[in-house]
Amino acid sequence: MRVDLDYAVRVLPTLLRGAVTTLQATLGGMALALVLGLAFVLLLRSQNKWVSRPTRAVLEFVRGTPLLIQLFFLFYVLPEWGIRLGALGTGIFALGLHYSTYIAEVYRAGIESVPKGQWEASTALSFSRVDTWRRVVLPQAVITVLPMLGNYLVAMFKDTPLLATITVIEMLGAGLSAAASSYRYFEVFTLIGLIFLAMSLPAGALVRWLEAFNKRYA
């Protein structure tokens, strides 16, 4: 097999255009996951067991089934129910929903990592419920969960190629359609791998830096 560098240079812009969609899907999915995760953790912490138990069951179910199947399911079922999000919108929704079930656990761990004494001190200082959360609990919880959220962001980024299976032209989708006509799978997939590395290695380094920061100051 001969490596065709000219072809690699020609196909690179196509892949980079796909990479823009990849980033949109990642950021959109993460934004949704952060919000849905918060909703889930609030329902999970509810005192009413008719709320907390079904929530737990939903989270376990979403976590126990493959993202790919959820993606197909939503892609075919949502239009049947009259919800039209388009391929990219459905992909973002599926990514956000899937990862929100993990992020809910991250939030829970973060909230539980704040010592009980901090809550008691807030009560002793007669902080309101809102002020306790805003000024005491959340600032401490956010710092602890930041590296974990970073890990999930990187994990979601690496799951975005699944969107190619529901016709989203992100990096893999763009690569597959280019390689289908040129049959230059080696060049295309190697480039895709390198673009992934170029983005996930710095992101991983940032996460490790955050972890080290926490260890030093926590």
Place this chain on the structure above:
Amino acid sequence: MAQWIPRLIDGLIITMQATLLGFALAVAVSFVVGLGSRIRVLRPVFRIYVEVFRGTSALVQLFYFFYVLPLLGVHLTPLVAGVTALGLNFGAYGSEVVRGAIEAVPRGQHEAALALNMPRWLAMYRVILPQAIRTMVPPFGNILVDLMKATALLSMISVGDLAFVGKQVLQSEGSAVGAYIPVMLMYFLFAVVLGRAVRGAERLASRGLGEVTA
């Protein structure tokens, strides 16, 4: 719908095979790389392997094994290509688990083994690993369940697993609910069974440890 049940079960069996084979390979790779990284000359090679497989997408790796290897003259069946890709992908994560667990064993244990004049391999085998394995069990449990879910990707390279049968049901029955609800339930049940097995393994691993209460 009922006529699909045997096909779905066949798909589930392939999903189970891919999960168990992939996990066996992932564990083997984890130990080879995790232990091998302790040998100075091998460290850079293993480091590159771990960063490449953790830094890129599992689906891209799968396609690489499926589309690119034949161009290099390596012909694998889809199931073998898929299991190899998953095993190497999750092995990269697992090797970090092995490395971390070994490093978490207190230094005094290494020093005591040295003081007793044990060769390095014997100290590893008799002293360090038996303690490290206990901390490895929960993260390897997560890897097992994640790997099981990732086997659905094998349907993209024409392996006839549960996800593949789901797509066939969708195409011939035209109902996404009818096709994917049974498929999701089967995946979920398999995940629950694996979760139970992992908790059993955790209890087994913590047996005889006074300070661990599970």
